[in-house]
Amino acid sequence: MSQPVRSILYRNGVVHSAADPFAEAILVDDGVVAWLGADDTAAGLAARADRVVDLDGALVTPGFVDAHAHVLESGLAADSVDLSVGGGVRSLGEALAVLHGRSRRLEVSDPSGERVLLAFGWDEQAWPERRAFTRSELDAACGGRAVYAARVDVHSAVVSSAMAARAGIEHDPAWTGTGLSGSGWSDAPAQTGLVTADLHHTVRAVAHTLTAEHRTRLYRDTLAAWAARGIVSVHEMSGEHLDTRAGLAELHALTSDPAGGLPHLAAYRGELCRTADDARALLAELPFLSGIGGDLNVDGSIGSRTAALRSPYSDLPADPSSASFTGTLTNPDGTPWTGNLYLNADQIAHHLAAVQEAGVQGAFHVIGDRAMDEMVLGLQVAAQITGDSAVRAGHHRIEHALFVDATTLAALLVRGVGLSVQPAFDTAFNTRAGGGQGVYVTRLGAARAGSLMPFADLAQAGVPLAFGSDTPVTPVDPWQGVRAATGHEDPDQRISAGAAFRAHTRGGWRLAGLDHTGAGQLRVGAPAHLAVWRAEQLGVQAAPGRLASWSEEARAGTPLLPDLSPDAPTPECLHTLRDGVVIHDTF
Numbered sequence: 308m309s310q311p312v313r314s315i316l317y318r319n320g321v322v323h324s325a326a327d328p329f330a331e332a333i334l335v336d337d338g339v340v341a342w343l344g345a346d347d348t349a350a351g352l353a354a355r356a357d358r359v360v361d362l363d364g365a366l367v368t369p370g371f372v373d374a375h376a377h378v379l380e381s382g383l384a385a386d387s388v389d390l391s392v393g394g395g396v397r398s399l400g401e402a403l404a405v406l407h408g409r410s411r412r413l414e415v416s417d418p419s420g421e422r423v424l425l426a427f428g429w430d431e432q433a434w435p436e437r438r439a440f441t442r443s444e445l446d447a448a449c450g451g452r453a454v455y456a457a458r459v460d461v462h463s464a465v466v467s468s469a470m471a472a473r474a475g476i477e478h479d480p481a482w483t484g485t486g487l488s489g490s491g492w493s494d495a496p497a498q499t500g501l502v503t504a505d506l507h508h509t510v511r512a513v514a515h516t517l518t519a520e521h522r523t524r525l526y527r528d529t530l531a532a533w534a535a536r537g538i539v540s541v542h543e544m545s546g547e548h549l550d551t552r553a554g555l556a557e558l559h560a561l562t563s564d565p566a567g568g569l570p571h572l573a574a575y576r577g578e579l580c581r582t583a584d585d586a587r588a589l590l591a592e593l594p595f596l597s598g599i600g601g602d603l604n605v606d607g608s609i610g611s612r613t614a615a616l617r618s619p620y621s622d623l624p625a626d627p628s629s630a631s632f633t634g635t636l637t638n639p640d641g642t643p644w645t646g647n648l649y650l651n652a653d654q655i656a657h658h659l660a661a662v663q664e665a666g667v668q669g670a671f672h673v674i675g676d677r678a679m680d681e682m683v684l685g686l687q688v689a690a691q692i693t694g695d696s697a698v699r700a701g702h703h704r705i706e707h708a709l710f711v712d713a714t715t716l717a718a719l720l721v722r723g724v725g726l727s728v729q730p731a732f733d734t735a736f737n738t739r740a741g742g743g744q745g746v747y748v749t750r751l752g753a754a755r756a757g758s759l760m761p762f763a764d765l766a767q768a769g770v771p772l773a774f775g776s777d778t779p780v781t782p783v784d785p786w787q788g789v790r791a792a793t794g795h796e797d798p799d800q801r802i803s804a805g806a807a808f809r810a811h812t813r814g815g816w817r818l819a820g821l822d823h824t825g826a827g828q829l830r831v832g833a834p835a836h837l838a839v840w841r842a843e844q845l846g847v848q849a850a851p852g853r854l855a856s857w858s859e860e861a862r863a864g865t866p867l868l869p870d871l872s873p874d875a876p877t878p879e880c881l882h883t884l885r886d887g888v889v890i891h892d893t894f
Contacts, residue, residue: 312357312358312887312888312889313336313337313357314334314335314336314337314341314355314356314357314358315334315335315356315357315358315359315360315884315887315889316332316333316334316335316349316352316353316356316358316359316360317332317333317334317335317360317362317367317839318331318332318346318349318350318353318359318360318361318362319331319332319346319361319362319363319364320332320362320363320364320365320366320367320839321362321364321365321366321367321845321867322343322366322367322829322866323366323367323368323369323829323866323867323868324343324828324829324830324866325828325830325866326343326828326829326830326831327343327344328865328866328867329345330343330344330345330829331344331345331346331349332344332345332346332348332349332352333367333829333837334349334352334356335835335837335884335887336887337887338565338834338835338886338887338888339832339833339834339835339887340829340830340831340832340833340834340835341831342831343829343830343831360839360882360894361894362839365839365840365841365842365881366839366840366841366842366845366867366868366869366878367829367837367838367839367840368537368808368812368829368837368838368839368840368868369812369813369827369828369829369836369837369838370537370538370539370540370812370836370837370838370883370884370885371536371537371538371539371785371811371812371815371838372538372539372540372541372542372773372775372811372812372814372815372816372827373533373538373540373541373542373775373776373778373783373785373815374542374727374773374774374775374811374814374815374818374819375542375544375601375706375707375727375729375775375776375777376533376541376542376543376544376775376776376777376778376783377543377544377545377549377550377602377777377778377779378525378526378529378530378541378543378550378558379515379522379525379526379529379549379550379554380461380549380550380778380779381529381778381779381783382525382526382528382529383425383427383515383525383779384427384428384457384779385525385528385529385532385779386425386525387425387426387427387428387457388405388406388409388424388425388426388427388456389426389427389428390402390405390406390426390427390428390429390456391427391428391429391430391433391459392430392433393428393782394428396428396429397433397434398434398435398436399431399434399436399438399439399440400436402429402434402440403440403444403445403448404448406424406426406445406448406449406454406456407448407449409424409426410424410448410449410450410452410454411450413452414450420451420452420453420469423452423453423454423455423470423473423513423514424449424452424453424454424455425455425456425457425514425515426454426455426456426457427456427457427459427461427779428457428459428779429456429457429458429459429465430458430459430610430746432610432744432745432746432749439458439465439499439501440456440465440500441465441498441499441500442465442466442467442468442471442497442498442499442500443500445465445466445467445500446467446468446469449467451467451468451469452467452469453467453469453470453472453473453514454466454467454469454470455470455510455511455514457511458610458611459610459780460608460609460610460611460780461779461780462503462507462607462608462610462611462613463501463502463503463507463608463610463611463613464501464502464507464510464511465499465500465501465502466500466502466510466514467500470510470513470514471497471510473513474509474510474512474513474514475509475513476502476506476509476510477497479506481496481505481506482496482497482502482506503607503611503613503647504607504613504647504649508547508548511548512548522554522557523557523561526557526558526561527561527569530561530562530569530570531568531569531890531891532783533570533783534568534569534570534883534885534890534891535880535883535891536783536784536785536880537785537838537840537880537883537891538570538783538785538883539570539571539836539837539838539883539884539885539890540570540571540572540573540815540816540819540826540836540885541562541570541571541572541573542573542575542597542601542727542773542775542815542818542819543555543558543572543573543574543575544575544577544601544602544706545558545574545575545576545577545601545602546576546577546578546601546602546603547577547578548602549577549602552576552592552593555574555576555593556592556593558572558574559572559574559593559595563595565885565886565887565888565890566888568888568889568890569885569890570885570890571836571885571886573597573815573819573821574593574595574596574597575596575597575598575599575600575601575602575668575670576589576593576596576598576599576600576601577599577600577601577602577603577604577670577672578599578603579603579650579654579658580599580657580658580661580662580665581654581657581658581661582657582661583660583661583662583664583665585661586599586661586662586664586665586667587665590665590667596667597667597668597819597820598662598667598668598669598670598704598819599658599662599665599667599668599669599670600658600662600668600669600670600671600703600704601670601672601706602672602706603650603658603670603671603672604649604650604671604672605648605649605650605655605671605672605673605674605678605681605682606646606647606648606649606672606673606674606675606677606678607646607647607649607674608674609674609675609709609736609746609747609750609751610736610746610750612644612646612750613646613647614646614647614674614675614678615645615646615647615648615674615675615677615678615681616645616646616675616676616677616751617645617675617676617677617680618645618755619642619643619644619645620643620644620645620646620750620751621749621750621751621752621755622749622750623643623644645677646675646677646678648677648678648681650671650681650685651681651685652681652682652684652685652687652688653685653688654685655671655681655682655684655685655686655688655689656685656686656687656688656689656691656692657689657692659685659686659689659693659698659701659703660689660692660693662701663689663693663697663698663700663701664693668701668702668703668704668820669701669703669704670703670704670705670706670727671705671706672706672707673705673706673707673708674707674709674710675709675710676710676712679705679708679710679711679715680715682705683715683718683719686698686703686718686722686724687718690722695721695722698722698723699722699723700723701723702723702725702820703722703723703724703725704724704725704726704727704818705719705724705725705726705727706727706777707727707728707729707732707777708726708727708728709732709759709760710758710759711726711761711764711765712758716764716765716768716770719770720768720769720770724770724771725770725771725772725773725817725818726765726770726771726772726773727773727774727775727818728760728762728765728772728773728774728775729774729775729776729777729780729781729788730760730762730774730788730789730791730792730795730807731776731781731782731784731787731788731791732759732760732777732780732781733759733760733791733795733796734787734791734794735781737756737759737796747759757796757797758797760795760800761797761800762792762795762800762801762802762807763795763799763800763801763802764800766802766806766810771814771817771818772810772814773810773811773814773815773817773818774788774789774792774807774810774811774814774815775788775815776788784877785811786869786871786877786878787877788807788811789804789807789808789811789871790804790871790873792806792807792810793807793871794873804868804871805865805866805868808868809827812827813826813827813828814827815827834886834887835884835885835886835887836884836885836886837883837884838880838882838883838884839880839881839882839883839894840869840878840879840880840881841878841879841881842869842870842878842879843869843870843875843876844869844870844875845867845868845869845870881893881894882894
């Protein structure tokens with residue numbers, strides 16, 4: 308538990324505040340901002356503060372909000388074998404070697420083979436082989452152990468034969484391929500080892516069986532690590548395929564009191580409701596929910612080719628014998644493969660109507676453009692059921708929203724829908740370091756990939772925007788999220804660092820319906836959610852990708868931000884404060 312301190316004075320630094328862009332000091336008292344101003348004035352306030360922090364030129368900003376996260380999944384990923392390029396695995400062969408080494412070590416600590424070997428983060432597009440390892444390769448590398456190896460998007464995984472048997476799917480027609488006649492599969496999943504959709508959810512649930520103590524440790528360690536990155540609030544996107552209701556209740560209990568030393572939690576639960584009674588029953592068990600939805604999937608992901616698209620995936624071969632890891636070449640009706648649509652407009656509409664009547668937000672995971680079409684149609688049907696004003700008053704949200712064309716944008720504005728988006732998707736999956744081709748370009752082609760995530764169009768239209776990571780899909784690195792939005796692949800879709808920063812701070816509170824408290828801003832009377840940063844250079848982000856020197860003549864009234872140009876070092880988080888309680892400290 309963090310030790311409460313009634314008041315803290317931060318002085319001799321730089322304060323990012325629109326209320327006083329020239330502030331050098333800030334006083335927090337009883338969990339709120341009590342004063343901010345010049346450092347010479349702060350000297351007279353030092354005696355009344357319980358603690359005085361000498362910033363030594365550091366920057367104080369509103370704390371970040373991660374508006375789409377998965378706490379348990381991220382904790383498990385951190386405990387798993389890291390198969391990502393960032394983790395040093397640069398080829399299929401290296402991945403198998405790493406898995407083999409971990410399996411050999413487990414033979415000593417777990418000779419009975421009870422423990423599942425968990426791995427995470429592989430992306431075949433980042434490897435020269437341009438394919439994933441197969442079930443037989445996994446079996447050979449890991450000596451017959453149960454292995455669950457999730458793809459980076461966590462919408463598919465390769466599993467070993469022993470894992471399939473442990474999950475009870477080895478005779479399932481969806482695994483053997485015997486039930487897929489006419490579905491377009493050229494290779495049975497049992498041959499590739501790949502599981503997607505419901506089969507993936509089944510295997511993941513078994514692979515992620517945890518003791519109560521292990522689960523609690525993962526929750527605490529994961530949230531504490533995020534606090535050390537300047538995160539003061541997390542939108543947890545829980546779901547039936549991700550965590551239990553009891554797990555979400557525990558997470559809420561761990562985070563409800565700031566004195567617990569962890570970030571604030573805005574809790575969402577992705578369970579489909581048909582009636583208001585369904586929604587009320589869920590709220591009776593989980594009364595703290597900000598919304599019912601979040602990871603309520605209308606479709607899947609582009610990397611796993613489960614996102615629902617208007618046009619076929621671009622990288623599927625015409626020759627079935629050369630099928631890549633999914634083996635999926637056609638839709639069940641024989642047309643070219645366009646992904647999975649898990650929910651239809653009727654289901655979306657009735658869910659929205661149900662949660663509106665119960666008094667909470669609805670939220671849906673939407674990736675592909677065909678899925679977005681279905682989402683927009685669902686909003687229209689909901690408006691017919693409940694009325695336009697009721698839908699707008701619901702302040703519903705869409706997660707990810709990669710495809711937003713002009714027609715979709717107009718529909719979202721009319722219905723008052725907010726978007727929770729992940730800017731790091733653009734740098735992680737649309738481009739590669741050194742200009743290499745990312746998975747979005749591979750799966751969609753350059754033209755379609757170039758239209759994804761139109762940040763500038765969304766910001767200029769006034770769509771409520773919040774930024775997050777979708778961790779563990781991309782790391783919790785909020786400054787990288789801001790940097791990605793300012794450096795979009797399409798220069799016309801870049802936004803200023805100030806706009807991106809607001810989306811990653813105040814925008815998260817707004818999307819959760821909590822911005823009326825003043826959260827996300829540093830002004831007198833606002834809740835004291837802040838972070839302190841060591842940054843080599845500060846200035847005014849006068850234009851995307853360009854840092855102007857600070858002076859009254861340059862941009863009076865504009866708060867300072869760190870240099871976020873591509874080669875600039877990432878600011879270091881020194882201190883994080885939630886509701887006046889220190890949750891990370893290096894001073």
